[in-house]
Amino acid sequence: MxxxxxxxxxxxxxxxxxxxxxxxxxxxxxxxxxxxxxxxxxxxxxxxxxxxxxxxxxxxxxxxxxxxxxxxxxxxxxxxxxxxxxxxxxxxxxxxxxxxxxxxxxxxxxxxxxxxxxxxxxxxxxxxxxxxxxxxxxxxxxxxxxxxxxxxxxxxxxxxxxxxxxxxxxxxxxxxxxxxxxxxxxxxxxxxxxxxxxxxxxxxxxxxxxxxxxxxxxxSLETAEAVKITENVFRAVNIALANELKVIFTAMGVDVWEVIDAAKTKPFGYMPFYPGPGLGGHCIPVDPFYLSWKSREYDVTTRFIELAGEINVAMPRVVVDTLTTALDRQGGLPLGAARILLMGLAYKKNVADLRESPSLKLLELLRLRGARVDYHDPLIAQVPSTRNYPALEGLRSAALSAEVIADYDAVLIATDHDAVDYGQLARHAKLIVDTRNVMARAGYSGPRIVKA
Known part of the structure; x- marks a missing residue:
């Protein structure tokens, strides 16, 4: 117009x-x-x-x-x-x-x-x-x-x-x-x-x-405002669907990433979205809740959008539960006695952006469960001051070596930065819990690698 x-x-x-x-x-x-x-x-x-x-x-x-x-x-x-x-x-x-x-x-x-x-x-x-x-x-x-x-x-x-x-x-x-x-x-x-x-x-x-x-x-102003919120609600809902399918297919013994990669070969009617440890960034985790809050003024319930938000918010706990089970199966080690290396603090690969990162929630949950947790992120040397996680401020990225990796009971991959040597992880980690399917994409598999 x-x-x-x-x-x-x-x-x-x-x-x-x-x-x-x-x-x-x-x-x-x-x-x-x-x-x-x-x-x-x-x-x-x-x-x-x-x-x-x-x-x-x-x-x-x-x-x-x-x-x-x-x-x-x-x-x-x-x-x-x-x-x-x-x-x-x-x-x-x-x-x-x-x-x-x-x-x-x-x-x-x-x-x-x-x-x-x-x-x-x-x-x-x-x-x-x-x-x-x-x-x-x-x-x-x-x-x-x-x-x-x-x-x-x-x-x-x-x-x-x-x-x-x-x-x-x-x-x-x-x-x-x-x-x-x-x-x-x-x-x-x-x-x-x-x-x-x-x-x-x-x-x-x-x-x-x-x-x-x-x-x-x-x-109108309202239409322009609605455009952005629609774009991000669309992504949040579809990521929630991928996350829920991951939980369902994992229980069935089916690899959700393989399913998605096969489904996206259809040239029409399908758009791939991938599961992960939770939503990050400023927009996608936030916008659905903005719209749900505003809709109450008009006496409209956004059940579908709110359910998607609940699924995405719950994913860090799903990941921690998967890690707990993997440690138990690996050698009966309880999470509270484990040393965990969290790979990636940013909310997405190849950026140094911490906004709403699920990695921060994972760090908090693991500490609350009693685990000793360090992180490595090639782009974030130190946890800055954050609004919701003040206890994590000042935590520094661990330097990686074969000896350092082997000293942890498990490596939890939360962000799949390209700068990480995944071959080194595959060779020296006792257990890898991968929320991004990066190990499989890099050609690594085996009983020590668990998808989450």
Whole structure:
């Protein structure tokens, strides 16, 4: 669809549209993590001046030094953008006043009872409101439930008397980053855009259209918000199905990975999803619960989605139970007396991203059962401060050698990084419990290798 702009509106819209077209609009990106920093780099490469904002003062320091902490933005790219003056970063939110376009890329985690925690969205809205002026476009990119932009962001921004669609303009464009995916980057992924009115939608199309290869305009803010949540609910539900099939087929003595690999040869009507130790990353473990929470406002029960969430959340305990049984069968060793090496702390292979990683839950569960647990991750040298696992902070990755591996009672593979020498594990581990089927893919099998 293409936005139709009524004539005779205030000059704020046309002035901003002209700035975007001429690449003279100053852009602010709030939140410089896995979404914000790649977006800031893409916008700067498109010819706009960009100011990145983050409450973590170390991030602006890294950026100004040309040291990237996000693999999707190489050091040389970051350094070049900083040196040319296209990109700068700060923790001074007063500088939002000079920004014509503001993109919000802050976390939207779950609370202790799996309810939406919009603390960062609210505090960011308040920070923007303090310097808000006519002629600014504010775009929320954080994954959330339909209605957030209109119900949370808009009232805060309009409280000072500026009117959305006349003085200021609001939009939603869901982030679609896939950390570790070398095929697609920020600029090559189609960008869904929605706006609060036709003028806002036109500005969203113009701005993002100048940055990415293609935009996908939709009819409303709520539709744009629903697109991202639909994408991730789809994945969560299908992964839950794969996890449940794993439990069923394992009880039957059938290899679920072999089943999936054979099923995916069908050229139509099937899409492969794979089981694992639980869901990780910011979006897939979170989005279904956001939608379930919001649906209660409309007296709608999301039984199917909630069941998928329950299955995925339960997988770390299934893995620990499998490990317990394998140890018992191997030599009667109870889990509470075992030394366990957890392979992989990141939530997915070949990234250093810990967000919602099931490995953290596995570490916690194993410790609660009395096991002595270390981990090895070639990309994460030390467990940082985390919201839900403060007891794990400071734990360091174990160095690997034949002697070290042989000293553990079991190796539990939670993340299948390519940098790991799986042949070394096969040769020296007493027991391997593999949640990713990586040993079979590497050509290793035998009684000491158990799939979980």
């Amino acid at each position: 293409t936005a139709h702009i009524p004539t005779g509106r205030a000059s704020a819209f046309q002035s901003l549209l002209d700035k975007v077209a001429e690449r003279t609009a100053q852009v602010g990106v709030i939140g410089l993590g896995y979404v914000g920093l790649p977006l800031a780099a893409a916008v700067a490469k498109a010819g706009f001046g960009v100011i990145g904002f983050d409450i973590d003062t170390s991030k602006p320091e890294h950026i100004h030094a040309g040291r990237s902490y996000i693999p999707a933005v190489p050091n040389e790219t970051l350094a070049r953008l900083v040196q040319t003056g296209r990109l700068t970063a700060t923790s001074d939110f007063a500088l939002l006043s000079v920004c014509d376009v503001i993109a919000i890329c802050v976390p939207t985690p779950l609370g202790p009872h799996r309810e939406p925690d919009l603390t960062f969205v609210r505090s960011t809205s308040e920070a923007i409101a303090r310097t808000l002026r006519p002629g600014q476009l504010v775009s929320l990119e954080s994954t959330t439930y339909p209605g957030t932009t209109r119900e949370i962001l808009k009232p805060v921004l309009e409280a000072a008397g500026l009117v959305s669609g006349h003085d200021i303009f609001l939009g939603f464009s869901p982030e679609r980053e896939d950390p570790g995916n070398s095929r697609y980057d920020t600029a090559s992924i189609p960008k869904v855009v929605g706006g609060d009115g036709q003028e806002a939608l036109a500005l969203m199309e113009a701005f993002y259209g100048a940055v990415v290869e293609s935009t996908v305009p939709v009819s």
